[in-house]
Amino acid sequence: MSDPALAIDTLNLWKVYGEGNTEVVAMRDVSMSVRRGEVVALLGPSGSGKSTFLTAVGLINPPTSGRVFIGGQLVQDGPRARGDLRAFRRRHIGYVFQRSNLIPFLSARENVQIALELNGETSRAARDRAQGLLDELGVGDRADNLPSMLSGGQQQRVAVARALANQPSIILADEPTAALDSHRGRQVMELFARVAHEHGTGVIVVTHDHRSLDVFDTIHEMEDGVIRRAQAAKTSV
């Protein structure tokens, strides 16, 4: 068991692709802990292993070895899953990506509602909570619009609302501001910080955007599959 106060705890994660001459080590002995309500930035150049780490802790791409604890519970032990990962993702992890990745045939509200319904909420309750989340994130007036009718920033807010819907232990965001201008990018980063603190959710954001690093509690830098540096918040790197 890990500390239940931690949103996520990883121990000695390795990810190796191929073998022999074609072997590529994407992640080397990575350990990281994120507290509930903590906002963590993960920096690093392309190919440094950030996304590999994110997919491993997101229970999408299992590590070759190492352990992943979420909410104090061991869910991934090397390549072996402990339990139904899909159900675990549904209940405990929220995802936000570079492109908003909303379902194009669902309205903004339905995109949030579906996450709640998949987790067993009734249709009416899911609808009300989805609307509440959209209101909270400032896009309640666009609830009935399809993603194609929303701006990039609005789409990311809807994606954040969906990620928050099931009150997850952790939100994983992979370059969520890459498609936004600096102003909207900063708004989204501040939004992560706000929801993390208000909802007590741990947030890991993979980003290249150094201008908004002041909103993070902790900053990790990754290079060649290894976390080189971790430093506490509100300072620039």
Place this chain on the structure above:
Amino acid sequence: MNLALKDVRHSLGRFTLTTMGVGMLLMVVMGMGGIYQGIVEDATLLIDRVGADLWIVQRGTRGPFAEISRVAPNLVHRARSVPGVVEAREFIYHTIQRERDGRPLRMAILGLSWGTDSGDWIPLSAGRTLARNHFEMIADESLGLRLGERVKLGKETYTIVGLSRNMISSAGDGIAFVTVADAQAIQFEFSGEAARLGRASRRVRGERSELGSLRPELVEQAGRPAAELPAIAPPDLSAVMAKVGPGVRVADVARVLEGWPDVTVYTQEGQRAFLLEGSVEKVRRQIGLFRVLLTIIAAIIMALILYTMTLDKLRSIALLKLIGAPTRVILGLILQQALALGLLGFGLAYLLGRWLFPMFPRRVILVEGDLLRLGLVVVAISAASSVLGIAKALKVSPNEALNT
């Protein structure tokens, strides 16, 4: 939330067009079955409607519908004299093709035995049954003739006094009902020159015969019009229909008639069987094969459509998996769309068919049982054709949602 419905709503135009395509394809499959049912119904319609217990036909032939049959006119009287027979009627049936308003007019002529049969059994949509021995006609609506219209056939003109509905020959031609005498006149109508040549031919044959040398007055007789010659028999009939009395076994009467060396006897079921096992059977197999081919084609097309529809939302499926959607939600999305496509297509096929099939030159009859079977087949092929899409959807990794 019904994801299948939401996706359909989002791409409604495309889904509608696809459904229309599938619907039209299914309409053809449905129509094929309807054409076969129409052929069977048309082929057996007369036999069923006339309601004769026994058909007495030329010895060794299979009756007036399956092949040509010729029997002597006095056979009707012989049949009436058989114990158990309560009614015997002449039956004449042949097809003619004439021209009307510059277009070909094909009709099957059926002779009604005047005196016992004025066409009371014919389902009329307008007008009345025959009231005179000559020059009146009941015509099927499919012939395009109007009530009161006068039609010239040969030397005589016939007035349309009644219109029937769905009285079609096995070849698909509308039936025109006249008296037996008129039917014979239409069938054996000769031009003046042909009659003169016939009379000359009889005279020459008479002169060449020994009897002609001994009795020259016979040669004189032979040269007169056929109608004035007692020695020349009236034209043949196609068959004689007999009805047996209540309590009399049809098989018993048939056994008596079968003893006559000049005729063959068939029951109503026998006649039906000849028609259905003959040309109709070949048509059934032909259409059956076409239906199977079309059903396979429909299944392949539906599978391709559903596969393409699945490919289009592969990213959404990956995303659904990523946010934890169980497999049944993904399966439901694809399967429900497949069933919606199939069933809506089937409904459209039915509505289009109901509208279009009556315009076809031959009857297309949609039978409930046939429709139900096709409906089940559509459900089965919808489910089967979604397998490709489902397989693709199950294979997609949640990782796909992360790829930009």
